[in-house]
Amino acid sequence: MSGGSRWPAWFDPDDDRLARAAWSRLAEPGDEEAWGFVAEHGAGVALRLLADSGGRVSPRWWVRWAHTDPRRDLRVVERFGGRWIVPGDAQWPLRLDDLQQRRPFGLWVRGPLDPADACARSVAVVGARAATYYGRDLAAGIATGCADAGYTTVSGGAYGIDAAAHRAALAVDGVTVAVLACGIDRAYPRGNERLLEQIAEVGCLVSEVPPGSAPTRWRFLERNRLIAALTAGTVVVEAGWRSGAQNTARHALGLGRPLGACPGPVTSALSAGCHRLLREGAVCVCDAGEVLELVAPIGEQLTLDPDLTPTVLDALRPEQRRVYEALPVRTPAGMDSVARHAGLEPRAVERILARLAALDLAQLSGGRWLRGAGKPAREPSGRPAR
Amino acid sequence: MSGGSRWPAWFDPDDDRLARAAWSRLAEPGDEEAWGFVAEHGAGVALRLLADSGGRVSPRWWVRWAHTDPRRDLRVVERFGGRWIVPGDAQWPLRLDDLQQRRPFGLWVRGPLDPADACARSVAVVGARAATYYGRDLAAGIATGCADAGYTTVSGGAYGIDAAAHRAALAVDGVTVAVLACGIDRAYPRGNERLLEQIAEVGCLVSEVPPGSAPTRWRFLERNRLIAALTAGTVVVEAGWRSGAQNTARHALGLGRPLGACPGPVTSALSAGCHRLLREGAVCVCDAGEVLELVAPIGEQLTLDPDLTPTVLDALRPEQRRVYEALPVRTPAGMDSVARHAGLEPRAVERILARLAALDLAQLSGGRWLRGAGKPAREPSGRPAR
Numbered sequence: 001m002s003g004g005s006r007w008p009a010w011f012d013p014d015d016d017r018l019a020r021a022a023w024s025r026l027a028e029p030g031d032e033e034a035w036g037f038v039a040e041h042g043a044g045v046a047l048r049l050l051a052d053s054g055g056r057v058s059p060r061w062w063v064r065w066a067h068t069d070p071r072r073d074l075r076v077v078e079r080f081g082g083r084w085i086v087p088g089d090a091q092w093p094l095r096l097d098d099l100q101q102r103r104p105f106g107l108w109v110r111g112p113l114d115p116a117d118a119c120a121r122s123v124a125v126v127g128a129r130a131a132t133y134y135g136r137d138l139a140a141g142i143a144t145g146c147a148d149a150g151y152t153t154v155s156g157g158a159y160g161i162d163a164a165a166h167r168a169a170l171a172v173d174g175v176t177v178a179v180l181a182c183g184i185d186r187a188y189p190r191g192n193e194r195l196l197e198q199i200a201e202v203g204c205l206v207s208e209v210p211p212g213s214a215p216t217r218w219r220f221l222e223r224n225r226l227i228a229a230l231t232a233g234t235v236v237v238e239a240g241w242r243s244g245a246q247n248t249a250r251h252a253l254g255l256g257r258p259l260g261a262c263p264g265p266v267t268s269a270l271s272a273g274c275h276r277l278l279r280e281g282a283v284c285v286c287d288a289g290e291v292l293e294l295v296a297p298i299g300e301q302l303t304l305d306p307d308l309t310p311t312v313l314d315a316l317r318p319e320q321r322r323v324y325e326a327l328p329v330r331t332p333a334g335m336d337s338v339a340r341h342a343g344l345e346p347r348a349v350e351r352i353l354a355r356l357a358a359l360d361l362a363q364l365s366g367g368r369w370l371r372g373a374g375k376p377a378r379e380p381s382g383r384p385a386r
Numbered sequence: 387m388s389g390g391s392r393w394p395a396w397f398d399p400d401d402d403r404l405a406r407a408a409w410s411r412l413a414e415p416g417d418e419e420a421w422g423f424v425a426e427h428g429a430g431v432a433l434r435l436l437a438d439s440g441g442r443v444s445p446r447w448w449v450r451w452a453h454t455d456p457r458r459d460l461r462v463v464e465r466f467g468g469r470w471i472v473p474g475d476a477q478w479p480l481r482l483d484d485l486q487q488r489r490p491f492g493l494w495v496r497g498p499l500d501p502a503d504a505c506a507r508s509v510a511v512v513g514a515r516a517a518t519y520y521g522r523d524l525a526a527g528i529a530t531g532c533a534d535a536g537y538t539t540v541s542g543g544a545y546g547i548d549a550a551a552h553r554a555a556l557a558v559d560g561v562t563v564a565v566l567a568c569g570i571d572r573a574y575p576r577g578n579e580r581l582l583e584q585i586a587e588v589g590c591l592v593s594e595v596p597p598g599s600a601p602t603r604w605r606f607l608e609r610n611r612l613i614a615a616l617t618a619g620t621v622v623v624e625a626g627w628r629s630g631a632q633n634t635a636r637h638a639l640g641l642g643r644p645l646g647a648c649p650g651p652v653t654s655a656l657s658a659g660c661h662r663l664l665r666e667g668a669v670c671v672c673d674a675g676e677v678l679e680l681v682a683p684i685g686e687q688l689t690l691d692p693d694l695t696p697t698v699l700d701a702l703r704p705e706q707r708r709v710y711e712a713l714p715v716r717t718p719a720g721m722d723s724v725a726r727h728a729g730l731e732p733r734a735v736e737r738i739l740a741r742l743a744a745l746d747l748a749q750l751s752g753g754r755w756l757r758g759a760g761k762p763a764r765e766p767s768g769r770p771a772r
Contacts, residue, residue: 028708028729059731067726138652216711218704263649263661266524266672275649278670284661286652318604322414325602340453343414345445 007051010071012044019043020086020105021070025210026050026061029222032101034061043105076211080185080200082110093119098255099229104208110184111204118175118204119230122152123295124252126227126245127161127237128270135161135238135270138262140168142235145288147174151295154179154231156223157196157205159189161237161245170198179230180207181223182215206230224248233258233295235285239273246273249282258294260285312359312374319344323352324361324371332368393437396457398430405429406472406491407456411596412436412447415608418487420447429491462597466586468496468570479505484641485615488608490594496570497590504561504590505616508538509681510638512613512631513547513623514656521547521624521656524648526554528621531674533560537681540565540617542609543582543591545575547623547631556584565616566593567609568601592616610634619644619681621671625659632659635668644680646671698745698760705730709738710747710757718754 012018020043027034037057038046055062074084085091086106093116096103109115123146125139143153143165153169155162157178169176176199180188184205187193199205208226209219224244228234228251236259239245252259261282264271278284285291316324319342326341327333333341339349353369356362363372398404406429413420423443424432441448460470471477472492479502482489495501509532511525529539529551539555541548543564555562562585566574570591573579585591594612595605610630614620614637622645625631638645647668650657664670671677702710705728712727713719719727725735739755742748749758 026729031729059733060725060729063722063726063732064729134651134653216708218708218711263652263657263664263670265520265651266649267520271649272672275670275672278649278664279676284649284664284670286658286661290665322602322604325604336449339446340449343412343417343446343450346449347445 008069010069011047011051013048014044016043017084017086017106018070018074019047021073021084021210022047022068023105024108024208025068025070025073025213026064027105029104029208029219030102030225033058035101035103035105038105039101070210073210073212076185077108077110080110082108082184082205082211085109085115090114091116093230095119095231096226096229099225102225104226106208108184108207108210109204110206111200112202113175113177113204115177115204115206115230118152118177119154120152121150122154122175122177122231123291124154124227124231124234124248125161125165125237126155126224126234126239126248128239128243128245128273129158129160129162130270131160131164131238132268132270134264134268135262136164139164139237142237142262142285142288142291143168143174143176144172146291147172149288149292149296151292152177154227156180156227156244156248157188157192157199159191163192163195165237166195166199170202175203177204177206177230179223179227180205180215181209181219183207183209183211183213185211186213186215188215220244221247225251228252228255228257231257231295233260233291235260235262235291235294236274236277236282237262238264238268238270239277240269241272241276243273246277249277253281259283260291260294262286312361316361319348320352320355323349324356327356327362327369327371329371332365332370334368338369394455396455397433397437399434400430402429403470403472403492404456404460405433407459407470407596408433408454409491410494410594411454411456411459411599412450413491415490415594415605416488416611419444421487421489421491424491425487456596459596459598462571463494463496466496466571468494468591468597471495471501476500477502479616481505481617482612482615485611488611490612492594494570494593494596495590496592497586498588499561499563499590501563501590501592501616504538504563505540507536508540508563508617509677510540510613510617510620510634511547511551511623512541512610512620512625512634514625514629514631514659515544515546515548516656517546517550517624518654518656520650520654521648522550525550525623528623528648528671528674528677529554529560529562530558532677533558535674535678535682537678538563540613542566542613542630542634543574543578543585545577549578549581551623552581552585552589556588561589563590563592563616565609565613566591566601567595567605569593569595569597569599571597572599572601574601606630607633611637614638614641614643617643617681619646619677621646621648621677621680622660622663622668623648624650624654624656625663626655627658627662629659632663635663639667645669646677646680648672698747702747705734706738706741709735710742713742713748713755713757715757718751718756720754724755 050057091114139161152175154177224247234252236245259282261274261277322342339346360372361374436443477500525547538561540563541551568574610633620638622631645668647660647663708728725732746758747760
């Protein structure tokens, strides 16, 4: 199949954009040799070197030569209102450069959003396809909260956690990006066809493989590196002990990106992967607030610490608390008895009782002391409701 | 109440053990000044200095002088088959010395077990009183697994997680120790009276406050430091956002002891405290195996990593896997087509196909290739069942 013209009609060694589109078909995602070859010679010259050598430069790229036609790919994508963006374009998400030799040659993009803009403030929300209601609820809550805070939800368009996260973001008019392992013209999985169409209408579909490409296991794994690289941080909501989400998580860690994992019942096989990640360094995140705290620049997000909502008793110093505890509830007691139970010096107890009386936490009854009910506690502002 | 003889009948400045028993009544747990005073002068001389000064040394110790009678306390405890152990005794748990100025003067002990022996290999299993079934199951599983591995379960004798852990250890004839905030002659909480009796019969009840002492909030908090200090590590099974178990956990961290927390549903208020601890540095533990891994010396415990149980496909190298994925399932394909789909050089694909054929993962059909069913996977040894 190495036949056909060595100089196909589409060939133009000066068109870097076109040459990169060709490379996106010739080499599998994450092919570091291809990346290095293109980086060394430029995409167009690299193509010519491959053609001139009759494929001897690399037979594994050459096997696809005769089936490569980037002008056709561009036409196909344009029919969907899609486009091909490459490094240097304004829409190129700069975070992808962290992938170094595993950078994609470009991105096939569909949808009205600028992927660079959309991913600037973004969280990857990923997890099991066979997710539980618990996991899907959790994913939806996180995506909703992220949308409310102006953060984009990036995921893989799969069943389960991915779909729950995309849908929740769409439901509140939030921004969502699906990164696919197949061409952006293919609806995979088929059951998410309507969802992927919706994302293409208002959000962004992204892939590094050209139109028509099938999703293979290899491409799923390499797709996961894009999800991790495109976002400010990754959250695994539910995942089996071995799963694609684990793979995405490892890419995030490898890139030095914040990684969160949601806890769940230890009895749930779909939380086992999350617990594994927690043991391996992921941060425990229970809601959107904690996710944003994980990925937002310091100072931007603030999770309310429920500990900052004291009751009257919490405001007491330890010795005041001890005296309060030493006060009888029913039969009034003398000061000496209170001091003995508290194990504190009588003069100090006298002073503390006066303070407690002012707070209605102690009351005098015929020269003896009783516990008081206390002034009403300050209204607790509490933890933000989930 | 500073009346009565300055030289009570029990007084013997040379009897260090007796003097320490007196100090266990005069000073509240964790009174660093009392500890320093006793460390400086010795327990007996410190008592004499207190008495000779008419209490001026410290009015807060003096308020209890007239009510202190360590010989009576020792008699009371002996009636229960109990004893008073002090630093230097063979039964003294050396881990307590890590508490430094917050060391107890001694321990009131009840039950047949030597607390030093019992705590040498031990885990603190603590948590909410109002525990859920989930939490109690989890605590019971951990205590059972620890008992099976020869580890003692130490807890606080309270309702909920504590009781579930103690009971599970007892049920498999494991060793269990309850550390109380009240005297070892008191059954608190009342509903655990039978459980505490059982522990006294076959295990060990421990307290630093003398017989008859009531459990106060202060003593609960100080009791928690003993639970953390007595054990090789602490595990919080379920805990509210603010709870006593959090306090025990903080003592464990303060002492540099391993701290584990069990995850649970993010929707459960009784897991919120555990998730908080996970965010603050606790290790995620889901079962006894992970608990033992946390507290056991390196090499002693080994949790089987389920990742070590590969299938035939997992054993494939990435390029072999890519060729396998490129093989058609129904209509046989030529070698060139397989190479093109895999994006690999034909000669390499030929070699790989031979290897896959040997594993029954590829099969020839009229000179063309099909995917094979593969030899049966090795029996997975899997994760130990929970």
